[in-house]
Amino acid sequence: MLKIQELRELIKLINESNIDEFSFESEGSKIKMKKHKEEAVQTIVQKVVEDAPKASIVKEVVQPVVQQVQAESQPAPVAPPVKETPTANENLHKIVSPMVGTFYASPSPDTAPYVKQGDKVKADTVVCIVEAMKLFNEIEAEVNGEIVEVLVENGQLVEYGQPLFLVKS
Template identity: 55%
Template sequence: MFKIHEIREIIKLIDQSSIKEFELEIEGSKVTIKKSGGVVEEKVQTIVAQAPAAPVAAAPAPAAQAAPVQPAAQPAANTQVPEENLHQILSPMVGTFYSAPEPGASAFVQVGDKVTPNKVVCIVEAMKLFNEIEAEVTGEIVKVLVQDGQLVEYGQPLFLVKPE
């Protein structure tokens, strides 16, 4: 059974994203969230909450597919490398991006750092769970696409890596 604070956290994350519909089922309990109005409905073992719709530039994909990619407001560095030759490290979930293991600590990686497939490059926090994100490739970080503390969406690019 879901706890109310977990449901509130999910609603908050969905409301801040461009996702219009989200569904999660764990151990026989199911939460479905749809953006459209302000009415909250509850059903036996199924909770349906409707959050106010946020303006969306493009029609979002269902939760099982990647959401539309939105460019970061301020990239960390400029580079002359063509982006089609770069590997994107994508967020595997909706959550909050953290570049360091704790406040005040140095970032996992910075522009110019060499990475390997198992190197942790950041943390994405979702529902109080801190998920380490690994580089997936060997190469050099050429661009950080999000800022520390920024909300990220499923499938959103976090880093650009020049593969070796």
Template identity: 60%
Template sequence: MLKVQEIRELIKLVDQSSIDEFVYEIDGSKIQMKKNSQTTIVSQLASVPQAANAAVQSVPAAQPVPTAHVQEAAPEPVKATVNEPAAVQSNLHKITSPMVGTFYASPTPDADNYVKAGDRVSKDSIVCIVEAMKLFNEIEAEVDGEIVEILVKNGQLVEYGQPLFLVKPE
């Protein structure tokens, strides 16, 4: 099984390359990465049973809509268009997810959240956890400033590079 650092390196390499899709299988584990360069994400879930996991298809906008296929492997997060808040200003820093995983706002379910809107943070303050492959990765603020907005919900699946927080730098 690959280590988290190895997966991060693969993500960087795929991101910097000209390939659009990368699949790696070893010992029953599968890693699949897709880039969305100049494609439209379309999903058609009408005839898929609810118990099955539907995979999202990436297709060029000019092509017809494909039907979704059922995948037996681990569920993939459904990609959705996120409407950026009207108050987003260019001077705000985005704290992004360094990996694909599950966002957790607190260290345990019964504990208080690491941060909330209006809290002051330093660049080494822990703002959340992203869990990937049973590893809980603490995410730091990266800048000194004030949390303006939390862009994801507790327990939500997040993508590599997805904005998690908006911070007004000091």
């Protein structure tokens, strides 16, 4: 079963993403979340066990978290529109986000970005970090070439498959 803090993090991430429905099953526990437009995240937790007291405990623990999130929730910030990429040049490789998360151009706020427009990269060059659920995932270029354009801003929420960089191979 997820801990309260993990459940809060999960609710927050779902609320901030474009995901409308999410379900998770583990060790007999089931979590299902649905978003409705202009509403907070709705969470339903069921414990699939014959032991009724445990199921009521799960309900008692999760209900205050749901109420708190609903009370504190505000409309999720809208991500800036994705820039249209030039399609005239077919030699450009798109480096895409492998997951939903937050894009970071540098390893820390006070350091230079991993890459910028005009930089030469190799296939194993780290170009950015995508943070999801407090895990920082280094994203590599996957091709040799030159960064033509950075398509997202530092700190921007990104979706699975969203282009992050254009690379001229």
